[in-house]
Amino acid sequence: MRVLITGANGLLGQKLISLLSTEPDVELHATGRGICRIPDGNYTYHRVDLTEEGALFGLFEQERPHAVIHGAAMTNVDACEEDPKECELQNVTVVESLIRACENHSTFMTLVSTDFIFDGENGPYSEEDKPNPLSAYGHSKLKAEEALRKSTLDWAIARTILVYGVIPDASRSNIVLWTKKSLEDGKPLQLINDQWRMPTLAEDLAMGCWLMTKQQAKGVFNISGKDLLNPYEIALKTAAVFGLDASLVSETDGSKFTQPAKRPPRTGFKLKKSMEVLGYHPSSFEEGLEILKNQLS
Numbered sequence: 001m002r003v004l005i006t007g008a009n010g011l012l013g014q015k016l017i018s019l020l021s022t023e024p025d026v027e028l029h030a031t032g033r034g035i036c037r038i039p040d041g042n043y044t045y046h047r048v049d050l051t052e053e054g055a056l057f058g059l060f061e062q063e064r065p066h067a068v069i070h071g072a073a074m075t076n077v078d079a080c081e082e083d084p085k086e087c088e089l090q091n092v093t094v095v096e097s098l099i100r101a102c103e104n105h106s107t108f109m110t111l112v113s114t115d116f117i118f119d120g121e122n123g124p125y126s127e128e129d130k131p132n133p134l135s136a137y138g139h140s141k142l143k144a145e146e147a148l149r150k151s152t153l154d155w156a157i158a159r160t161i162l163v164y165g166v167i168p169d170a171s172r173s174n175i176v177l178w179t180k181k182s183l184e185d186g187k188p189l190q191l192i193n194d195q196w197r198m199p200t201l202a203e204d205l206a207m208g209c210w211l212m213t214k215q216q217a218k219g220v221f222n223i224s225g226k227d228l229l230n231p232y233e234i235a236l237k238t239a240a241v242f243g244l245d246a247s248l249v250s251e252t253d254g255s256k257f258t259q260p261a262k263r264p265p266r267t268g269f270k271l272k273k274s275m276e277v278l279g280y281h282p283s284s285f286e287e288g289l290e291i292l293k294n295q296l297s
């Protein structure tokens with residue numbers, strides 16, 4: 001099976017490359033916008049800016065993938081709010097181009113989406129709950145989902161939440177690494193206690209995406225961690241596992257902070273469908289932190 005990973009330099013992308021490099025029946029193709037930042041492995045790297053439709057179509061002509069896992073996106077929620085045109089280009093127009101490329105080659109498409117398509121009033125959410133995004137990022141990801149639903153493709157959507165993990169040469173941090181670094185530097189941290197998420201280990205998300213793609217399981221699947229936590233609790237658990245000074249962590253609420261993009265107060269996902277249909281079994285948050293600790297030591 002020829003599998004193409006987009007966003008291969010990113011957090012999910014690098015974990016997918018590492019997971020699929022060991023699959024005997026997979027011919028693996030990785031794409032990224034810049035030079036390859038992925039460690040060595042059993043894959044071919046193609047440097048492609050996905051906003052250039054001609055280059056994307058050329059890659060499909062050349063490699064004719066059976067399946068694509070689309071991890072590339074503009075993922076900074078506040079940057080999306082401040083530049084909605086760029087957000088639309090990266091998160092919607094690119095998906096429309098990818099759908100056309102997949103339609104030309106009967107390629108199975110797995111799109112990675114987000115809990116930010118919901119308003120956070122009624123989490124945890126099932127796959128059937130009604131979206132109501134609050135931010136430009138959430139709107140763009142929902143629009144991408146809708147484009148895929150309208151297509152003639154066989155498709156799957158993996159919705160995920162607050163992904164954490166470690167990769168070499170990361171272009172951005174995540175809540176666990178940021179908390180760990182701040183506490184190691186002895187910085188006091190004030191974290192909010194009124195937004196709830198189910199943080200997702202990047203390895204678990206990669207496994208969920210692969211299970212969907214391998215099984216060609218059609219439809220929407222919730223692929224997140226299983227513990228509903230607020231950032232204050234996330235920081236306390238991070239301090240405990242890494243043996244850092246938890247007294248530096250204090251709690252506050254969201255009213256003290258202003259951010260360009262509105263955040264949903266309480267998301268989280270019901271995981272029954274992905275567990276039963278796919279055999280997806282995510283780590284607990286503590287297990288995820290232990291995995292990270294081993295990787296970093």
Ligand SMILES: NC(=O)c1ccc[n+]([C@@H]2O[C@H](COP(=O)([O-])OP(=O)(O)OC[C@H]3O[C@@H](n4cnc5c(N)ncnc54)[C@H](OP(=O)(O)O)[C@@H]3O)[C@@H](O)[C@H]2O)c1
Nearest residue numbers: 007009010011012033049050072073075112114160162163
């Ligand atoms: N991280 C989270 O907490 C989270 C939560 C919910 C959903 N998601 C979704 O999960 C997916 C993977 O997220 P992630 O955390 O792995 O993101 P990430 O680390 O930011 O990686 C995204 C990758 O996409 C690439 N990219 C962006 N625009 C591109 C373009 N025009 N052409 C080619 N490559 C392009 C970026 O390239 P550069 O490295 O060159 O910038 C980056 O490597 C995304 O769809 C995201 O929306 C993430």
